[in-house]
């Protein structure tokens with residue numbers, strides 16, 4: 001089975017990378033269960049495809065029951081879960097001395113615990129199936145840190161450890177893992193930066209260089225569209241003009 005007819009759960013499907021991936025995979029015939037907090041946007045995606053191909057549910061990845069309910073929606077509707085794409089994330093970056101503790105907690109809860117909740121929901125189903133694929137959006141920030149990105153980068157470094165641990169533990173159950181690690185992508189992510197100075201600095205550094213969310217969707221599709229014996233463990237992709 002290639003992408004066509006695969007059952008794929010996507011978190012953070014209401015904008016940016018998740019939205020572009022939903023369109024790409026549904027266009028290639030996948031069956032989707034989409035989650036995010038803004039369900040009106042999920043409905044707009046579902047409405048663009050034949051009835052029943054794309055289902056959706058209001059989902060908050062900071063709530064483990066909410067994530068489990070989304071994964072169960074896919075399993076109940078389509079009879080299995082082939083791929084879980086943990087994509088939801090936030091990036092309210094700031095320097096540590098600003099002590100934006102609530103924002104640190106939001107990043108850790110969304111970007112790390114949200115990924116773990118996805119794994120907790122999908123893994124038992126995939127082990128039973130003796131087949132599955134867990135994909136997570138990591139980042140170039142999972143490989144290096146800059147002033148202002150310490151907490152955000154720490155969440156993406158954590159994803160590296162979680163995903164590689166998962167890969168090693170699940171080889172006998174035929175469960176693949178992939179990290180998608182983008183550089184700058186033109187999405188709404190930057191609007192979550194609350195500090196005017198940090199936001200201006202980030203926008204100045206990254207203005208005009210970002211690649212499109214569709215470029216990342218193509219990488220996700222490539223990772224899924226592989227022979228059963230091939231695992232694409234990480235795809236790291238940057239705009240060619242990013243240092």
Ligand code: NDP
Nearest residue numbers: 012014015016017037038060061088089139185187188189
């Ligand atoms: P967007 O802001 O466009 O998308 C973020 C998505 O995450 C939205 O669909 C949002 O939906 C969802 N989300 C955020 N918080 C929650 C939550 N608590 N529960 C459910 N969904 C949530 O940005 P991107 O598309 O860029 O971000 C997607 C991923 O890509 C993130 O993990 C980000 O860290 C990563 N990334 C992005 C890069 C970039 O340059 N843009 C570079 C490297 C990695 P809603 O608000 O409706 O809940």
